[in-house]
Structures are given as C-alpha cells and as structure tokens.
Amino acid sequence: MRNxxxxxxxxxxxxxxxxAQSETLADALISAYKTSNLLDQNQAVLRAADESAAVAVAKxxxxxxxxxxxxxxxxxxxxxTTFPVANYETSSASVxxxxxxxxxxxxxxxxxxxxxxxxxxATRAALINVEQQVLLAAVSAYVxxxxxxxxxxxxxxxxxxxxxxxxxxxxRFDVGEVTLTDVSLAEAALASxxxxxxxxxxxxxxxxxQFKATVGHYPSNLKSLxxxxxxxxxQDAAKAIAVRNHPNVIQAQHQAKIADLQIQIAKGAMLxxxxxxxxxxxxxxxxxxxxxxxxxxxxxxxxxxxxxLYRQSLAQxxxxxxxxxxxxxxxxQAAGNAWTxxxxxxxxxxxxxxxxxxxxxxxxxxxxxxxxxARTTLDVLNAEQDLLNARASRLQAEASRxxxxxxxxxxxxxxxxxxxxxxxxxxxxxxxxxxxxxxPATSTQxxxxxxxxxxxxx
Numbered sequence: 001m002r003n004x005x006x007x008x009x010x011x012x013x014x015x016x017x018x019x020a021q022s023e024t025l026a027d028a029l030i031s032a033y034k035t036s037n038l039l040d041q042n043q044a045v046l047r048a049a050d051e052s053a054a055v056a057v058a059k060x061x062x063x064x065x066x067x068x069x070x071x072x073x074x075x076x077x078x079x080x081t082t083f084p085v086a087n088y089e090t091s092s093a094s095v096x097x098x099x100x101x102x103x104x105x106x107x108x109x110x111x112x113x114x115x116x117x118x119x120x121x122a123t124r125a126a127l128i129n130v131e132q133q134v135l136l137a138a139v140s141a142y143v144x145x146x147x148x149x150x151x152x153x154x155x156x157x158x159x160x161x162x163x164x165x166x167x168x169x170x171x172r173f174d175v176g177e178v179t180l181t182d183v184s185l186a187e188a189a190l191a192s193x194x195x196x197x198x199x200x201x202x203x204x205x206x207x208x209x210q211f212k213a214t215v216g217h218y219p220s221n222l223k224s225l226x227x228x229x230x231x232x233x234x235q236d237a238a239k240a241i242a243v244r245n246h247p248n249v250i251q252a253q254h255q256a257k258i259a260d261l262q263i264q265i266a267k268g269a270m271l272x273x274x275x276x277x278x279x280x281x282x283x284x285x286x287x288x289x290x291x292x293x294x295x296x297x298x299x300x301x302x303x304x305x306x307x308x309l310y311r312q313s314l315a316q317x318x319x320x321x322x323x324x325x326x327x328x329x330x331x332x333q334a335a336g337n338a339w340t341x342x343x344x345x346x347x348x349x350x351x352x353x354x355x356x357x358x359x360x361x362x363x364x365x366x367x368x369x370x371x372x373x374a375r376t377t378l379d380v381l382n383a384e385q386d387l388l389n390a391r392a393s394r395l396q397a398e399a400s401r402x403x404x405x406x407x408x409x410x411x412x413x414x415x416x417x418x419x420x421x422x423x424x425x426x427x428x429x430x431x432x433x434x435x436x437x438x439x440p441a442t443s444t445q446x447x448x449x450x451x452x453x454x455x456x457x458x
Contacts, residue, residue: 021220025142028215028222030424032138033131033417035216039427042130047432049123053116054439060109061439062101069094091284098279106268115261122254124429125247132247132415134214139406141211145219147399148204151392155197158388162190162381169377182377189381228405229420235339238412242335243328245413252324259313259320266310272298335411342408345401352394359387 033039070093102109166186172178211219232238243249275295282288299306363383369375409415417426 106271125251342404348397
C-alpha cells in the first residue's frame with residue numbers, strides 16, 4: 001500500500017509540474033525539428049546527392065595529371081668479357097604533365113548532369129517526407145502525454161469515488177442495511193480501480209519516454225492544445241492537394257524522369273566516343289617531348305551487353321512509371337483514409353458527449369436510489385464504471401481528432417516547419433547545392449562551403 005501511494009504522489013507531481021517549465025505544442029515541434037537524428041541523417045544524404053551533381057559536372061572537364069619518375073642502375077661486369085668498363089652506374093629522372101578531355105560520348109556527359117539534378121530533387125522530396133514524419137510524431141507524442149495525464153487524473157477520481165462507496169457500504173453494513181456481499185463488491189471494485197490506475201500510470205510513463213525519443217526531452221506541464229491548422233474544404237480537395245504536393249509523389253516523378261534519362265544513356269553507349277589529350281615530358285638529359293592526340297573509339301561487339309543494358313533501362317522505365325502511378329493511388333487513399341478517420345473522431349466526440357451526459361445522470365440517479373435502498377451497491381459500482389468508460393472514450397476521441405487534423409496535413413504534403421510557421425530557421429536544401437553544383441575547387445568556394453557546414457552543424 002505504501003508503494004502504491006508513493007507512485008500516486010509521483011504521478012500527481014508529473015501532472016502538476018511548475019508553471020515556469022510549461023511547454024507548448026510549438027515548443028515541442030521546434031525541439032523535435034532541431035534534435036531529430038532522422039532529419040540530420042537525411043540532410044546528410046541530400047548533401048551527398050548534391051555532390052553527385054558536382055561529380056557529373058567534373059566528368060566533362062579536362063583532367064590534368066602530373067607524374068615524376070627517377071631511376072638508378074648499377075652494372076657489375078667483373079669478368080670484363082664484353083664491356084670495356086668492368087663496373088658502371090646510371091641514373092635517370094623525368095617529369096611529365098598530361099591533359100585529357102572527353103569531347104564526345106553520345107551525350108552521356110550532359111545526361112549524367114541531368115540525372116544528378118533529378119536525383120537531388122528526388123532526395124529533397126524524400127527529406128520533406130521525413131520532416132513530415134518527425135513533426136507528426138511530435139504532435140502524436142504531445143497529445144498522447146496530455147491524454148494519458150488526463151486518464152490518470154480520471155482514474156484517480158474514480159478510485160476516490162469507489163473508496164467513498166466502500167466506506168458507505170461498510171457504514172450501511174454496520175447498521176444492517178446491506179450484507180457483507182455489498183462490502184466485498186466495493187472492495188473488489190476498489191482493487192480493480194487501483195489496478196487500472198497503475199496501468200494508466202504505466203501508460204503515462206511510456207508516453208513520456210516516447211515524447212523524449214521524439215522531441216528530445218521529457219515533457220513538463222504541457223499547455224492546452226492550440227487551435228489546429230486549417231484543413232481543405234472537403235475530402236476531394238484534400239485528395240487533389242495530396243496527389244499534387246505529397247513528397248512521395250514528387251519523388252516518384254523525379255525517379256521516373258531519371259529512368260527516362262537512363263534510356264538515353266543506354267542508347268548513347270552504342271555511339272562512338274572522342275577524347276583528346278596533350279602531354280609534355282622533360283628528362284634530366286635535357287631532352288623534352290610534347291604529344292597531342294585525338295582518340296576515337298566505337299563499340300562493335302561486346303557479347304550483347306549493350307543491348308541488354310538498353311532493354312534493362314526500358315524495363316526500369318516501365319517500373320518507375322508504374323511506381324509513380326501507384327504512389328498517386330496510395331497517397332490518394334491515405335488522404336481519403338485520414339479524412340474519414342477525422343470524420344469518425346468528430347462523430348465519436350459528439351456521441352461521447354451525449355454518452356457522458358447520460359451516464360452522469362444515470363450514476364447520480366443510481367447513487368441517490370441506493371441511499372434510499374432502491375439500488376444495490378453493485379448497481380452503483382456498475383454505473384460508476386460506465387461513467388468512467390464514457391469519459392475515457394471521449395478523451396480518446398478528442399485526442400484522435402486533434403492528431404487526425406495533422407494526419408490530413410501530412411497526407412497533403414503540408415506538414416512542414418515552414419507551413420506551420422514555427423518561427424525558426426529551417427534547413428535550406430539549395431544552399432549547399434548552389435555552393436557545389438559547379439564542382440568548385442577554389443579557396444573562395446571552399447570558404448563558402450565551410451561557412452555553410454558550420455551553419456548546418458549549429
């Protein structure tokens with residue numbers, strides 16, 4: 001019993017945290033955005049994709065190679081049979097500088113740049129989807145902590161009422177108005193209420209851990225939920241926005257474009273390639289040389305590999321197109337489901353309000369009738385349980401409705417830090433790309449990249 005009341009005191013302290021440590025939903029969303037490892041991971045993935053654009057650009061530029069060579073030889077001809085000198089040594093050294101450039105490759109170089117750009121755009125869309133998942137998880141965690149806190153308070157109130165019923169049953173038993181069975185029923189109900197409270201406290205602790213994992217810290221005195229964001233007018237409008245704006249659809253569109261460009265690259269692989277080179281060499285003997293070359297190569301037969309790669313690219317294009325169309329179907333379905341769930345939650349709240357009102361009246365009436373001897377203790381306990389269930393169901397429906405609003409926003413691609421107006425500096429997906437897209441190698445660009453990386457780490 002002592003441990004039970006200690007746990008109850010801890011839960012009460014959690015429910016009544018100091019006002020100075022209060023936290024709003026916006027605070028939780030900002031913290032989740034800033035501390036999310038998932039966002040950090042996918043922002044790094046995007047920067048890697050940005051560098052692929054620089055790599056594609058670099059492949060069209062001249063390649064400059066420097067080489068230096070030195071050698072030493074010692075000859076031992078002790079027998080002196082053929083050489084006039086028995087022993088002698090030689091050494092040599094040379095330096096060379098060679099430049100080469102790809103002049104023509106069937107358009108594959110420019111196509112590679114286009115593919116890299118499409119990959120960047122697809123990765124940006126994937127990052128937006130991760131951002132939506134992070135923010136939706138933060139909303140769910142915030143609402144769940146508040147819900148579990150309210151259920152704990154509801155369970156505490158329920159236990160106090162049953163305890164009162166138990167004392168009343170004992171008093172009535174002492175004067176002979178009820179039997180020992182009524183007292184036992186009240187004691188059993190009180191034990192059940194304690195068990196329910198312990199479970200509710202456990203659920204609250206689980207919700208707090210989920211909050212910490214999502215937001216980055218434990219919750220403290222969460223404030224009331226603010227007014228939810230504005231939604232589209234109806235389900236059809238939500239679906240239309242979803243299939244147009246959702247990052248999964250946008251990502252699939254860019255992936256389909258990449259597959260189309262891969263077909264052109266497969267065609268270009270069958271065309272000739274032209275490259276040029278220029279080199280200079282200087283030896284320690286004072287002899288120098290310069291070379292200028294032009295190379296033309298044309299694949300004639302490679303065992304059917306090029307044709308297989310071309311057919312493979314066609315199949316991959318079909319798969320990418322099908323994936324794009326399926327993404328539209330799934331996102332439209334998700335938007336419809338989210339809207340339906342929101343409507344169900346609204347209906348549940350309306351029914352829950354009526355149910356709570358009716359069960360409250362029923363409980364009050366049964367308790368008064370029990371005082372007059374017209375109802376048994378069991379009737380009162382059942383009425384109390386019905387009232388508890390009705391209140392808990394309404395709380396759950398209200399939580400589902402609130403999270404459902406943000407779920408609809410997520411399915412329409414609008415659940416981002418920028419659209420929620422959180423008032424914080426958000427990740428700029430173009431800053432790093434603009435700094436590296438031309439494959440910089442100068443110190444000026446290097447300093448700019450250093451500044452961008454420092455800002456990202458902050």
